Amino acid sequence: MRRTVFAAVLVGLVVIASLAPWAPPFAPAQGVDVYINVTGGGSKKLNIAIPTFTVVSGTDASGHAKMLAGVTGNDLTVSGLFSVVAGGEPVPANNSEELRRRWSEFAAAGAHAAVHGLLALRGERLEAEMRLYDLTSPNHTLIATKKFDAGAPQARRLAHRISDEVVLQFTGEPGVADTKIAYVVGRPGAREILVADYDGAGAAPATRNGSINLMPVWSPDARSIAFTSFMNGYPDLFRMFPFEP
Secondary structure (H helix, E strand, C coil): CCCCCEEEECCCCCCEEEEEECCCCCCCCCCCCCCCCCCCCCCCCEEEECCCCEEEECCCCCCHHHHHHHHHHHHHHHCCCEEEEECCCCCCCCCHHHHHHHHHHHHHCCCCEEEEEEEEEECCEEEEEEEEEECCCCCCEEEEEEEEEEEHHHHHHHHHHHHHHHHHHHHCCCCCCCEEEEEEEEECCEEEEEEEECCCCCCEECCCCCCEEEEEEECCCCCCEEEEECCCCCCEEEEECCCCC
8 A cells, every 4th residue: 555755846847746655665674784874964875786687587578677777776876875886787697606706896896785686577477586785895795685576567666666675775764766746737728637657757647638637636545646627617626546447
């Protein structure tokens, strides 16, 4: 169940936006070492390497492995806490010698940590495993590992969930990449509400009534959006459920 995060005003065609996490925020992991303090200003960014995910099963005809690495890296960059300093080709899944070589290369490039993503494609399902390494330790210590799965159409969301987990592991607080925004776009006389990922990707109309629709606000459980519409010729309050048929 999702919960409301906050509302924001955007400029340009975007008039009003509200944000709500696509999945419920989880409590900070017990016993997680905090590597980045996000409470103070001017914190130094952590350099991280994110190579293309390694396909361990199935055929990646759609390029999900590269997309997952790219979106995860973008999420971490947007967070303001990380700088992606290395990436490149996939790292073999269980080749310890090659792992040591690549991690040493990334460390030499200035990376403090690395995300090793493994991807299995099973029909219309994607199964990913995130392995997070500390490259500042002599043996490149494995910090954390976690598995995720999603339908192929939700591949970008899979990347958002992975980046949020990386933020959690390093700060003790979950990231906010797995978030949806609702906003208004249009021209005078007709404004519709759209829903998109936090970074603007995957935008889809939530209203199609050709009227003026304004001020979308997520419900506390993030299942519905309340908004003002002139569809009946005068301003009135309406409620819709954008994720339900």
